Amino acid sequence: MRKILYSICIIIVFLISGCGVVDLDQTETGDEQRQEQQDTQGAQNNQGTVDSSIESPIDEQVEHKIEVPILYVIDGDTVKIKWNGQEESVRFLLVDTPETSHPQLGKQPFGEEAKAYVEELLAGSKTILIEKDVSERDKYGRLLMYVYTTEGKSIQESLLEEGLARVAYVYAPNTKYVDKYREIELEAKNRGVGIWSVDGYAHIGHDHGYHTEVFEEDKPKNGEENSSFEPDQNGQCSGHIKGNDSSSGDKIYHIPEGNYYNVTKAEMCFTSEKAAQEAGFRPSKS
DSSP states (O other): OHHHHHHHHHHHHHHHHHHHHHHHHHHHHHHHHHHHHHHHHHHHHHHHHHHHHOOOOGGGSOOOOEEEEEEEEEETTEEEEEETTEEEEEEETTEEOOOSSBTTTBOOTTHHHHHHHHHHHTTTOSEEEEEOOSOOBOTTSOEEEEEEOTTOOBHHHHHHHTTSOEEOOOOTTOOTTHHHHHHHHHHHHHHTOGGGGSTTTOOTTOOOOOOTHHHHHHSOOTTOTTOEEOOOTTSOOTTSEEEEEOTTSOEEEEOTTSTTTTTOOOSEEESSHHHHHHTTOEEOOO
16 A cells, blocks of 8 residues: 555656646746747847938938138139139039120120129128039039029029020030029010020020120111110110110110119110210219
8 A cells, every 4th residue: 555655656746847847848938939039029120220210322312502712703604712722713504694804705795794793692792602413514624513692592593584694505414403594594585684685696595605796787887976776675775875764854874884774774775975965864873
């Protein structure tokens, strides 16, 4: 009997010990699996966090303008700046203004007005904003840029709006704003302002430059040096002196170099100041 009880006890102890070992192994295995799952989930979460914080490459970011010191205005479409410690000429992309002192073309009508307008836009500014397209320089070594005032006003767009420039020198890949510029150019032409006030002087869509010969055709012939004539339908005088009756009743004439010449609609045109004065007009004070 004792032997039987002893055998039963040994079997019970054995069974209890065996169950304990199985439970421990299963617990350890489950813990390892749970830890592995947590580690995997954490890695996935961490990977997701890293991906969302990665910045886009520079060439995929929105291009921004660079502020540089402005030294002086060369002409209507070129300025001198300080760039990387050197003086550099900046040529305005996609526009062309009449020349002021070209070695072959000389001084063209509305060239001085364009230069004066740029100087006015930049008056008091020590810096300007420039924006690159794709190609950075032209064959003359000048920087090719879109140019803005420090307030962000586009110099190119302003010149086109005033009829002091035309869209020109359109060469791929530097064509970022060409469609917008052409819309502004056409609006100015339709208004007949600036270079568009004289038929045939400028043309849309070609790079033939400005046709100063149209002014030669309008020059007075012998014996007509001190004559007068009617302005065109837009109140323009083909580059000659403009006579205007002011709101105060004064009869004032404006020479092409005057500050208010471009904005004045003429009642009468004169080929000389003498002719204007003989007609009772006095010179503008500015």
